[in-house]
Amino acid sequence: MHAASDVAALSSVIVATRTHGPLPGRDTAYWVTLARRLLQRGSCPPLSGGAAADGSVVSAADVRALFEPARSWVVDAAGLGMQVDEPEFLEEVRRLNPTAATFLLPQAPFESLGSGPSGDSTQWVDFAFAVPGRSLTVIELDGESHRTTAAADAARDAALAERGVTTVRCTERSEAQRLARALSIEPGLSVTCGGGAELRDALRAVRWAYAVIEAVAVGALVPAPRWTVSGVAWHQWFGDLLDCLAGLDAVWRTGVMPSSIDVIDDGDVTTWTNPFDDRVQHDGVVDETPRVSVCVDWGPVWAALPVEHDIVVRGVPLPTLAGWDEDLSSERRTLVEGVDHRGSLEQALCAVARYAIGVPSFREGQVRAIERVLTGGDSLALLPTGHGKTLIYQLAMLLRPGLTLVVAPLVSLIGDQERRFLELGIDRVLAIHGGRTGSSDDAQAVLAAVRSGNSLIMFVSPERLQIDSFRKALSSSLSSRVAGLTVVDEAHCVSEWGHDFRTSYLRLGRNLRRWTANDGGAPALVSLTGTASPGVVRDVLRELDIDATDPGAVQRPPTFDRPNLSFEILDGGAANDFDMLRHAITAVIPQRLGLSLETIAGAGNRCDVGGLVFVPWTKGDYGVVEVRRQLVEWFQDLGINARVDVYCGAAPSGRDPRTWDAEKAEIARRFQADELAILVTTKAFGMGIDKPNIRWTAHLGMPSSIEAFAQEAGRAGRDRRLRAHCVLVTGQRDPVLVDRLLDARTLPEARRVFDRDGAGDVGRQLFFLHNSFPGLGADAPLTEGERKTLELAWVIGDVEQAKDMWRRLKAAEARPGAVLTIPHLPDGAKVLAPREQDRIKSLVDRALFRLSMVGVVDDLTVEPRAGRLTVHLANYDRASIDESYLAFAERMQPGRHRSHLARVLAAPDDLDERICFHLEGVVRMVYSVIEPARVTALREMLRLTRQGRSDEVIRSTIAAYLSDGPTAQLLSELAVATRVDMAAALQAIDALPSGDHYEWAGSATRQLEAYPGHPVLLAVRAAGEAQLPAGDVEAFGEFVAQLTSSLDSYELDDEAASDVFRWLRRVLVNFQQGRRASWLPMLWATFHEKSRHWRLLDETSREVLQNWKADPHELDAARAVRLRLMVRSDDSRTPRKDER
Structure with a gap:
């Protein structure tokens, strides 16, 4: 790694160009802006295409060696504005210590020195002595004027000292001679890996490419079939650089790059050929061949530049980084979606990604998602864990001018993403979150970094975006600089359906567009997550204002299957889950992967294989600390010292909560750096964390859903070339x-x-x-501690909390369109401990979120230090809150419009009472839909643990569950229909192409986790259970029972019941030539339990009994049902005597 001064000396250059033609046209300006961006993506990007930024160690000695051997430079005193005695001092130093003179900087700006804040300079020092690897020294030549400015000079010296800079003052020539002799750069420098000729060649290649870009910017090189560039000998790295620039040209069709470039030095000619030439239109090209002479060298700042070249790029040993080029263009250009005018867009993108990010090829879904961004369309990109979601905006940000703004939910995620960019050599990154800066520092950091153009990308937490001063600073900064792209990472946090729901995402999409828009509108918004349920997808699109009707709004890969992962479920029985976990880690996993126990444990010098043990708790017997302790003991019993640590959100037992965040970040760093072999972790590990060599996962206890299992197990096997094994250890004490x-x-x-x-x-x-979901009202079943806390701090129950929040707003004089400021905490909560206060704040935020669902709250901002909320109310009235409630109800329970409308018609006339009435409806619907949906997800996960012990069954179940094939798409459309037409739905399902045996069950399961109780989905799930190889008749009966109940709740008539009953009969009879016919009695008996279906069963049973070809199982079922019907005592429900 490099100290700041080393990087500055390595990266900084002086660029001089001859004046040529007029300002570049729009296409050329756009290409130059992005070409500079690619080369200037960081102060020290990889030195060759595809290399990791930290793949070679460059020492201060290497940097100093760039400037040796010293040349006979000519001092450019006039050009630098030196004072009378300064050139004489410089010549004296050159005579006595010529090597040291290279590192003297005359007239250095005061504000650029040391570690203090930089800015526009109004003061300069005579000389700065800036040797890489050594502390900075300022040399002041004091003349007669010093006697009158001694006090001011002393103050400047003190200010420099605070910046870590030593000041030496010389008053006589003899002192200057003594100082010159004393200046040393420690001769006899050693060169480490990455230094010497290789370092010089790599830098020369990048600077040569930069000179070509500048030649285009000043009009020395104009569009033409061929260019000639002389002065620097060809190097192999030139090819990657030119391919990258040509790929950029091909992506945006700017027509800048020629068909070929002749690179000439001392008569040697090497010709580069444009790989995308057949896709470039050269409009307005000149007939002659443009020629330019380039010089790339290293030397002191004070040396005169050679006059025989058109472009000079000189590396200079500056103590701080020089500024970045300003953008020549701030356009947000867009591609035409789905139209590739030049052949394969993927090849052009790959040429850019290979050089700038080191990615040789793309994975499925990545190119389409990047193309969507470049077309300017908003989107939700769903890519499986380990599939490279981050690459989408890593590359897109380099292909658009301006700032990329990324909203990420966790400090650890922001830190990990920042680390990834630094590893890529992209250090023009700004991360804003509470763990790094105070809110009072944020505004200044944003203004400085965004306005100056120093940052290409800014990461920010959603909570920061709720701070009004931060919003204003961001908007003000972007008034002078375009926002090129906005990104919402881990977008599932937007949705209340998601387990990581964050109320701070309220109105995020609308607000991002508002703060980043300019005269050309708002930039494209891309939201990213892994697998997401239909409910989460629906909420993300709505909350982020992404048009769900746009065919390209949701980007999915063709398949979520991970071929290099294998799965296994082990049952620990009633009380042996820990024994089974030991067996999994010390026997099963090593055997499946062909690895030694020492390799699994990281017992060697380096942990080449990583593993994750997922546990449910932070503390307790199933917590990270206890499981780690046992894990270490298991390996010690085998004579192995395992490298194991823990990772979780809150501080575990025995760790200091005050320092846990920093400790956790260090644990993650060590794990990613292969210093740890195993992490015992909660589900907190994973968001955005990338470690390619995780080869195995083990779950102690089943996750909350099949989706969660797929996500967490998917942390393994990110290197697709290596097999990975995922084990789930389950144990049910009381089935x-x-x-x-x-x-x-x-x-x-x-x-x-x-x-x-x-x-x-x-x-x-x-x-x-x-x-x-702690409970709706005051009778919520809470623990004694929870009840006491809420009784002291506020009110109990989600409904009461939502209503009380409205009362608090009314007390603050709520009215349509008002902006109210209220305490974040209710009065009673102020006596609680900080952790309990945070819990109450989250409940307050959730209550305000509920008010937004009924159209009362429009937005809110937070003043953390003052403990206040500013609530922006909508211009609500009776009609608007009714409309908001209906829209919410239709999203949550589509197909029940009549019942939703009936509830609205029953609402009180008084506006305040009506708001409370709708609030209660919203909360109750959340409990009646989302809570059962999560129970459904858990029940399906349990079924997988009971039925899917083999890799084939588990893989097929997960693949079907995550599939976006024809069945999934049709069920999604049927689920959101405003009216349930059972006959039409079943007809459409019958028309589907035949799939594998898991498809119906998997697709229906996924939809039921968004729309529990939907009759069509329940019918398909029941039929799907019959098609599973290990289908369970009892489970089939459960789905049919839920179906019969849903027919009532969705107000479907007897005809719909008849349609679905007959359809299920047909499925059972026809599946594999009657293989499931034995399940027919379950179907008949379950429908019989619903008394209102007796006429259907009566008619159908007579048909069956009269059919001599009827299946024997169905004959038995029909006879049994008729006997039950005959003994009914209610005449209205009993068949007539003459029909018996």
Whole structure:
């Protein structure tokens, strides 16, 4: 790594050009802006295409060696504005110590020296002595005037000392001679890896390419079939650079790059040929061949430049980085979506990515997502874990002028993304979050970095975007600089359906567009996440204002399958889950991967293989610390010292909460640097963290859903060339209790009162669910501690909290369009400990979010230090809140429009009461839809652990669940229809192309996690269970039972019931020549339990009994049902005597 002064001396250049033609045209200016951006993406990017930025170590000695041997420079005293005695001093130093003289900088700006803030200079020092690897020294030549300015000079010396700069003052020539002799750059420098000729050649290649770009900028090189560039000998790295610049030209069709370039030096000619020449239109090209002479050298700042060249790029040993080039263009150009005018866009993008990011090729879905950004379209990109979501904006930001703004939910994620950019050599990065700067520092940091153009990309947490002063600073900064792209990373946090929901994402899409827009409108917005349920996708599109009707709005890869991952589920039984985990890590995983225990444990000098052990808790018996302790003991029993640590959100037992964030970041760094072999972690590990050599994962207990399992297991195997193995260790202490808890008919209140460990895996997951949905009203089943806290601090229950928040706003004189400032905490919460206060704040934020759902709250900002919220109210009235409630209800439960409308018609006339009425409706709907949806997801995960012990079954289940094939697309359309037409839906399903046996079950399961209780989805899920190789008749019966109930709740008539009953009969009879016919009695019996279906069963049973070809199982079912119908005592429900 490099000290700042070393990087400055390595990276800084003086550029001189002869004046040529007029200012470049729009196309040329656009290409020059982006070409400079690619070369100036960092102060010290990789020295060759595709190399890692930290792949070679460049020492201060290497940097100093660039300026040796010293040449006979001519002092350019007039050009530098030297004072009378300064050239004499410089010549004296050159005579006595010529090498040291190279590092003397005359008339250095005061503000650029040392570690203090920089700015426009109004003061200069006589000389700065800036030798890479050594502290900076300022030399002042004091003449007669010093006697009158002694006090001011002393103050300047003190100011420099605070910046870490030593000042030496010379008053006589003899002192100057003594100082010159004393100046030393420590001769006999050693050259480390990456230094010497290789370093010089790499820098020369980049600077030569930069000279070519400048020649285009000043009009020395204009569009033509051929260019000639002389003065520097060809190097192999020239080719990668020119291919990159040609790829840029091909992407945007700017027509700048020629078909070929002759590179000439001392009569030797090397010709580069444009790989994209057949895709470039050269409009207005000149007939003659443009020629330019280039000089790339190293030397002191004070030396005169050679006059025989058109472009001179001189490396100079500056103590601080020189400024970056200003953009010549601030256009937001767009490609025409789906139209590739020049052949393969992928090849052009690859040429840019290969040099700038070191990516030799793209994975499925990446190019399409990047193309969507470059067309200017907003999008949600769904790419599986380890598929390279970050690459989308890493490359897109280099292909658009201006600032890229990235919103990321976690400090650890921001830190990891910043580290990734630094590894790529892109250090023009600004990260703004509470862990790094105070809110009072943010505005200045934003203004300075954005306005100056120093930052190409800025990471910010959503909470920062809720601070009004930060918003204003960002908007003000972007008034003088364009925003090229906005990014929402881990976009599932936008949705209340997601487990990582953050209320700070309120109105994020609209606000991002508002703060980043200019006269040309707002930049493209790309949101990124891994796999996401239909409910999450729907919410992300809505909350970020992405047009869901746009065919390109959602970007998905063709498949989410990860061929290099293998899966296995091990049942630990009633109380042996830890023993089974030991067996998995010390026996199963090494055997499956062909690795030694020493390799798994990281017992060698380097941890070449990484592993993750996922646990449910931070603390306790199933917490990270206890599991780590046992893991270490297991390896010690085998004579192996394992390198293991822990990772989780909050501080675990035995770790200091005050320093945990910093400690956690260091643990993540060590794991990524292969200094640790195993991390015992909660699901907190993973957002944006990239480690290619994670070869295995082990789950102690099942995750909350199949999607969560796929995401967490997907942390392994990011290097697609290597196999990885994923093991899930499950253990249910009381299977009967588990089944009862997850039964769809079990009341939510009953689920909340149980021993979380008594129900094993499921109990622990239900505990998390209970935390998200603690209860509706004052009778919510809370723990004694939770109840006391809420009674002291506020009110109990989500409904009461939402209503009380409205009362607080009314007390602050709420009215349509008002802007109100209120305390963030209710009065009673101010006596609580900080952690409990944070919990209450999150509940307050959630209540305000509920008010936004009924159209009352439009936006909110936070003043963290003052503990205040500023709430922006919408211009609401009766009609608008009714409309907002209906829109919310239709999103949550499509297909039930009549019942939603009936509730609106029953609302009180008084506006305040109507708001409270709709608030209660919103909260109750969240509980009646999202909570059951999560139970559904958990129940399906449990089924997988019971049915899917083999890799084939697990892989097929996950693939079908995540599929976006014809079945998934059709079910998605049917689920969101405003009216359920059962006959038409079943007809459309029958018309689907035949898929594998897992497709119906997987696709329906995924949709049911967004729309639980939807009758069409339940019908398909029941039919899908019948098609599974290990299908379960009891599970089939559960789905049919839910289906019969949903027919009532969706107000479907007897004809719809008849349609779905007959359809399911046909599925069972026809599947694999009657293989599931034995399930027919379950179907008949379950429908019989719903008394209103007796006429349907009566008619159908007579048809079956009269059909001599009927399946024997169905004959038995029909007879049994008719016997039950005959004994009914209610005449209105009993068949007539003459029909018996």
